[in-house]
Amino acid sequence: MRIHINDLCFEAILGLLPKERQTPQRICVEAEIDYDYTQNNFLDYAKVAEDIKNHLCMMCYELIEEALLGLETILHDTYPNIKQLHIKITKPDILSSCKVSVSKTSIF
Numbered sequence: 001m002r003i004h005i006n007d008l009c010f011e012a013i014l015g016l017l018p019k020e021r022q023t024p025q026r027i028c029v030e031a032e033i034d035y036d037y038t039q040n041n042f043l044d045y046a047k048v049a050e051d052i053k054n055h056l057c058m059m060c061y062e063l064i065e066e067a068l069l070g071l072e073t074i075l076h077d078t079y080p081n082i083k084q085l086h087i088k089i090t091k092p093d094i095l096s097s098c099k100v101s102v103s104k105t106s107i108f
Contacts, residue, residue, distance in 0.1 A: 001034070001035060001036075001037035001042075002032055002033065002034050002035075003031070003032070003033045003035070003043055003045045003048065004030075004031070004032055005029065005030065005031040005032075005033075005045065005048065005049050005052070006030055007028055007030070008028065008029040008030070008031075008049050008052060008053065009026055009027070009028040009029075009092075010026070010027065010053050010056075010057065011024035011025060011026055011027070012024050012025070012027055012056045012057045012060070013025075013060035013061075014027055014056065014060070014061055014062075014064065014067060014089075014091065015062065015091070015094070016062050016063065020094075021060075021062075025091065025093060025094065026091075026092060026093050027056065027089060027090065027091055027092075028089070028090040028092055029052055029053075029056070029087065029088070029089055029090075030087070030088040030090070030103075031048070031052065031085070031086065031087045031088075032084075032085075032086040033048065033075075033079075033082055033084075033085055033086075034082070034083045034084040034085075035079070035081045035082050035083055036081050036083060041081055043079055043081070043082075048075070048079070051074065051075065051078060052071060052075070052087075055070065055071060055074050056071070056089075064089045064091070064101075064102040065102060065104075067089055068087055068089060068102060068103070068104040069104070071087055072085060072087070072104065072106050076106070076108055082108060083107070083108055084105070084106065084107050084108070085105070085106045085108070086103065086104070086105045086106075087103060087104055088101050088102070088103035089101060089102055089103075
């Protein structure tokens with residue numbers, strides 16, 4: 001099975017610039033999570049979305065790359081039945097002319 005989490009947007013500290021370290025900015029997360037489904041072994045997508053948001057708000061990463069690695073670790077540790085994970089973090093407001101994103105795919 002595959003869970004899709006799209007447009008999970010919230011404010012968090014994420015970035016290197018002094019302004020980014022002081023003032024939360026809007027970030028958006030997309031995730032695709034493949035896992036082995038059985039009737040007694042499923043992922044609660046609401047809990048996964050909440051875990052993503054809580055982790056990023058708590059950690060205040062400087063780099064999107066570090067945030068992706070942290071999410072990979074926390075999600076796989078919390079949900080060991082994940083087989084593949086694709087996460088994309090977007091900073092939609094950091095540049096006036098475009099949205100900036102970084103993504104990572106992991107196979108476990």
